[in-house]
Amino acid sequence: MTVDTTGAGTSGSIERASDAELRVAPKVLLHDHLDGGLRPQTIVELAGDAGYDGLPATDAAELGTWFRDSADSGSLPRYLETFDHSLAVMQTREGLFRVASECAQDLAADGVVYAESRYAPEQHLSRGLTLEGVVEAVNAGLRDGEAKAREAGHRIRVTSLLTAMRHAAKSTEIAELAIRYRDEGVSGFDIAGAEAGYPPTRHLDAFEYLRRENFHFTIHAGEAFGLPSIWEAIQWCGADRLGHGVRIVDDITIDGSPFAEWVEGHQEDDALTSLELDRVRLGRLAAYVRDKRIPLEMCPSSNLQTSAAPSIALHPITLLRRLRFRVTLNTDNRLMSGTSMTREAALLRDHAGWTIEDLRWVTINAMKSAFIPFDERLEIIDGVIKPGYVDLGHTAPPVN
Numbered sequence: 001m002t003v004d005t006t007g008a009g010t011s012g013s014i015e016r017a018s019d020a021e022l023r024v025a026p027k028v029l030l031h032d033h034l035d036g037g038l039r040p041q042t043i044v045e046l047a048g049d050a051g052y053d054g055l056p057a058t059d060a061a062e063l064g065t066w067f068r069d070s071a072d073s074g075s076l077p078r079y080l081e082t083f084d085h086s087l088a089v090m091q092t093r094e095g096l097f098r099v100a101s102e103c104a105q106d107l108a109a110d111g112v113v114y115a116e117s118r119y120a121p122e123q124h125l126s127r128g129l130t131l132e133g134v135v136e137a138v139n140a141g142l143r144d145g146e147a148k149a150r151e152a153g154h155r156i157r158v159t160s161l162l163t164a165m166r167h168a169a170k171s172t173e174i175a176e177l178a179i180r181y182r183d184e185g186v187s188g189f190d191i192a193g194a195e196a197g198y199p200p201t202r203h204l205d206a207f208e209y210l211r212r213e214n215f216h217f218t219i220h221a222g223e224a225f226g227l228p229s230i231w232e233a234i235q236w237c238g239a240d241r242l243g244h245g246v247r248i249v250d251d252i253t254i255d256g257s258p259f260a261e262w263v264e265g266h267q268e269d270d271a272l273t274s275l276e277l278d279r280v281r282l283g284r285l286a287a288y289v290r291d292k293r294i295p296l297e298m299c300p301s302s303n304l305q306t307s308a309a310p311s312i313a314l315h316p317i318t319l320l321r322r323l324r325f326r327v328t329l330n331t332d333n334r335l336m337s338g339t340s341m342t343r344e345a346a347l348l349r350d351h352a353g354w355t356i357e358d359l360r361w362v363t364i365n366a367m368k369s370a371f372i373p374f375d376e377r378l379e380i381i382d383g384v385i386k387p388g389y390v391d392l393g394h395t396a397p398p399v400n
């Protein structure tokens with residue numbers, strides 16, 4: 001396959017990667033919620049087992065549509081309400097084990113070779129499990145899913161991130177739990193939930209503890225709330241990565257106008273792909289994020305659903321990729337967005353001119369930014385990702 005090597009969407013003549021090529025291309029997923037990625041059929045079955053009669057539909061296809069439509073509300077708090085139903089069936093060891101196993105299998109079948117799956121243990125205690133019981137059930141499920149994927153011919157490794165909910169007061173307890181399981185598959189920590197009104201500095205004690213323990217964490221920031229949230233996450237809390245971080249474009253101007261304003265006046269689909277980069281200026285925080293190579297866990301479809309971005313064509317990921325921020329591509333919640341890594345890549349191909357080289361680039365960025373040890377990351381980059389793209393007939397550009 002002939003590929004463009006000059007950056008996202010800069011050439012109109014590149015051969016398009018097919019859906020099949022996007023699927024088999026090795027991919028890395030850093031931002032995927034375990035409770036946002038269940039198979040609808042599994043929810044129906046587990047709800048039956050658990051006697052949960054609150055589901056809005058009992059037909060799997062209808063239920064899948066309900067999740068997508070309900071998550072399309074345009075607001076993060078309303079989007080988050082849909083999780084009540086997935087969480088309802090993840091309150092037992094069996095439920096958690098099955099969901100985790102299927103998560104690993106589904107990601108592997110989608111061509112994901114390394115993933116970090118996140119969930120909030122505190123949200124799985126309503127039927128008597130302990131925090132430790134939750135983590136152990138998920139870990140066992142992930143190992144089972146990896147093994148089943150291997151039997152099906154797919155290699156995948158999945159570690160987990162323990163999330164604390166930002167409106168709650170359990171972050172230090174969850175941070176301690178993550179440290180307890182750091183050598184048993186828990187690779188990091190996160191905070192999630194409604195952003196506005198809940199700044200990350202509420203959880204400083206947890207972050208300071210994690211830093212003393214030399215552990216890794218990411219923070220959902222710059223999704224429903226803008227620069228102050230990103231600034232606090234980085235400069236007060238010391239986040240290694242940003243969950244979303246899409247609002248960093250509030251600190252970027254084009255021809256002197258803030259990104260959001262400029263985009264308002266440039267709704268054409270190729271506005272970002274054809275933009276001359278010398279018209280773009282970074283503010284101090286945006287420059288810091290780029291200079292320090294702070295990974296941005298970007299989730300295009302999810303951002304459209306919560307109104308954090310206007311469209312795939314005008315999603316900031318394309319500009320940030322062209323400016324060489326440390327951009328990664330993610331699903332966030334496969335169930336709520338009806339998506340997969342292959343679909344996210346296909347959307348960017350179809351609406352923002354992304355090439356197989358762009359996918360390779362964000363994949364290597366993601367693997368470099370993973371929370372597992374450096375030598376293990378390198379092994380996956382050199383042993384799995386790079387050869388996988390060579391197998392696709394893709395020759396890497398000389399400078400990465």
Ligand SMILES: O=c1[nH]cnc2c1ncn2[C@H]1C[C@H](O)[C@@H](CO)O1
Pocket residue numbers: 033034035036076080083118119120123163192193194220223302332333
């Ligand atoms: O995109 C998100 N922003 C903030 N919180 C989120 C997002 N997606 C999922 N969550 C919440 C809901 C889940 O129950 C929780 C743990 O996975 O994280």
Ligand SMILES: [Zn+2]
Pocket residue numbers: 031033192220243332
């Ligand atoms: Zn998220």
